[in-house]
Amino acid sequence: MSTTVVESPLPTAERSRPLGGTARAFRRRTQIIDRIARSLISVSGIGIICAVLGIGVFLIAEILPLFSGATLHPGLVQSALPPGEPPQLVLVDEHQEKALVIGTSALVRTVSLDGAEPPQVFSLDGLQGHRITAASRTLREETVALGTDQGRVWIGTVALRTLFDGSQRRVQPSVSTDSVFDATPGYRITRLAYRATGTHRVIAAVADDRHLIVTRIRVQRPLVGPARQVVESVRVPTGELGTPSALLVSEDGLQILLGTAKGILARWRLPEEGAPQLLEASPAVSGGSLTAMDYLLGARSVVVGGSDGGVATWSLVRDEERPDGWRLARIHTFAAHPERVTVIAPSPRDKGFITASLDGTARLHYMTSERTLAHFMAGRHPVAADMAPKTNGAVVLSEDGLLRHWHIENPHPDISWRGLFGKTWYEGYAGPEYIWQSTGGTDDFESKYSLIPLIFGTLKGTVYALLFAVPLALFGALYCSQFLDKRWRNPIKSTVELMAALPSVVLGFIAGVVIAPLVQSHVVAVLAMPAIVPLVTLGGILASHALPWAQAKTFARRNEFWVLTAWVVVGIVVAGGLGPLIERIGFQGDFESWLTGAAGLLYDQRNSLVVGWAMGFAVIPVIFTVCEDAFSSVPRHLVGASLACGASSWQTAWRVVLPAAGSGVFSAIMIGFGRAVGETMIVLMATGNTPVMDWSLFNGFRALSANIAVEIPEAPHGGTLYRVLFVAALLLYAMTSVVNTAAELIRLRLRRQLQGL
């Protein structure tokens, strides 16, 4: 048997010798560097994921305070009135140092809320021998009206003022009498409502719990002679509506709101001359009487409390069928108290209010968000209450003369999930709606924070942008990678990528200032272009079939690009020229009025057509680049095989390349979607930021991103608007995260499916 010896190629010495010193050191160094690189890359990768999640966590942390309730810190409980003297009125100053209390005797008492200073007493002129039985005070005003058991009305100033002695701050009571007169002599005034306008004063009084007397004092200044006061008094018959139990005079002094013992809420008009006219009467409390009523800040809504403990807010809403164009509607209902509501104290700063009932349960509510923010105990049978001017405190006086005081922390009462995402009934509106109108110039403005119009606007802008961008970018990329002469591919790609470098603020500015007026004057031409340009281009190419001398030149690959560009330009010019003709024939000469007449749509100069074009301009480069790369990386052997089987270029592109690059195309569209959702400056400058909720191409919209940009400079740090803008940011974050993650998962799945090819 012979053994074949195979010559080893390596010299023996090298084969048997183990790895030497330098090689081992090199190998160890490589391993260490490898390990360091791996951990560095892992840390960076995990760090990126943590940073992105951290943004989400930070956004949620900024939002959470929105949904916390109110906290109440009880202060001292002190006796403010001598026993046996039921209270009538209480008010507290803005620094919560003192409170003023009026009982049935004609005296004003100051009470120091922290017990530091002794009480002071002031007497009221003109009320000797009378006992005070009713009181009326208007929010944010110093004037107080008091009614007595003999029908006298006292009007004057009762206030707590802040004075500075150099830099020392003091709270000083101020009491002065304005006028005293007998409104209902011989009758006891049980309820009183007073309002002074620039021209006259209205005093509405309920005498003996039965009669409603309205007195008006007007100052007449004749051309000759001294000014004189004209006093007219009229009895308003309440008849079958029931005996009056709660009373208010409107802000303009021309209307009376009355609550009756039958639970009816009625509204009267006080004309210049003549008897008051009943405008409307609606049942407000079923099966009981209306026990307490007061205006909220702004005097557009009233809080109504009933003998069944129910609490609701009513507001004047537009109703064209009514004689005066308005009607009272119940816009919010709150959880009921166990017993009848005895006192309502509105907030002088916002739409909040406190209600307290006979058993001493008291609640802090907020009207717009329909939230009850705090429950607390106010002592048996509260009679009078006041909320501090900065809404950071409250005092309640109960029948036994005890004064209770609380400090209130209530950072965000005006927000609830329903307010952000559902329909809310705001005062002055005919029904619940989605509204975004976050600020006004005055304190009594009801901020409207619905995010639905903004989400709708973001989606509208994105849809129109993608509608414009996706066909252009997709087919442009297909043409560029499959049909275009190789010489042109790189310059074109570079130019399109340069488009992406254009600052979006420039795009927005040009779109808003230059393009929008241009489109408005050539609307029909612009709308007809997608139809006319392809037709003209196709027609031109087909026509050149007929000319034999042109054939060779036209279809030479290197000239194709120029010929097509020329025909596209001709198509645009033809569309521009045909525009006025089509307008005259098809739309009776004026597209805009046709639009209003036939379709009921208004044409706005800054509309989605212009914005869609501008946003498309920003999104096209992104989609184009990714699609082009996807198409070009389809394996050459697939394309070659298809062409070899006899398919034309178009059939290859449409049926082989496009499906093969499917995952890349999908990913490109999703990236484009993410870009369009987050686009801020173009939307800001080219739309009018109008929060409308319809899909019309011819009006604007208000997107979440542009809204944040517009409103954040003026949102007070830590305030409600500030946090609502963070909710908007969280929504954008969630939208893009979800879309990108889903897109990536689908893309990977598609790629795995196509891997086998």
Added chain:
Amino acid sequence: MKRWWLATALVAVVAGATRLGAAAIMVDSNLGMYQRVGGISGNLNSIGSDTLNNLMAFWVEGFAKHYPNVKIQVEGKGSTTAPPALISGTSQLGPMSRPMKASEIDAFEKKYGYKPTAIGVALDALGVYVNKDNPIQSLSIEQVDGIFSSTRACGGQNIARWDQLGLAGEWAQPVSLYGRNSASGTYGYFKEHALCKGDYKGTVKEQPGSATVIEGVTNDRYAIGYSGMGYLTAGVRLVPIAPQGSTKTYEATADNVYAGTYPLSRYLYIYVNKAPGQPLDPLVKQFILYVLSQEGQEVVVKDGFVPLVKDIVDVELKKLE
């Protein structure tokens, strides 16, 4: 600021001025010229109203002629940006075209313990502008409310087309609305006085500045917008306004502002941080004195607004002590 101060101003104007005409507004010659003082240096920041932007720029320029080494930066994005900047100390001057809201005053008081000081520096007639070709004669407040508001709290009807206001023929078109954004004091003032505290329609296009509102109305034939009277250009015209409940219309002129008859007259303010019982920062005080002097009020006229008269200036000067 109470409207009756304007009535006092009317008496002063009628007694003193002889050349007050519709074409040329003259500054009250009783206002003193500004006297330069020594020892003034430093930097100032002004953050606030867009309506006062041009005024502040002119005032800074004039002030720099007296004190070349003082640098003042002006930023005007809207009145609502003024209170937070004053509170955080980022700015020393807070121009605003509306008075501060109680919540803004509270936030200031929470930080410093006293309320901010408002100095009235000029008068403005907030104008309702239409395209120069628009033939509309006048509008009442109820009509303006019906055009701009969705809740129509002034009591008018909803107006969406120019033919509802009596224009015919080619003017029977929908009204295109331009306004300011919510950071603007002009937005808040218009909402309070022209919309009777109601809400704007959702179709009012929000523009970032006073001049862009005018630019929008110039380019859009069927447009209507609101902005300060100092922004009048050749492409737009001002519409005379009738107050609520009246049929007598008033133009946006200096006379009508002094008389208090133009319904959308307002003060323009600069808010400063002045502790009670302590003097105002010298640089800020000199700037305000400059603004309230004859030179400063001539700048007001140059920019197209209405200057203050001596009686009002005296009241404002007392606040600086």
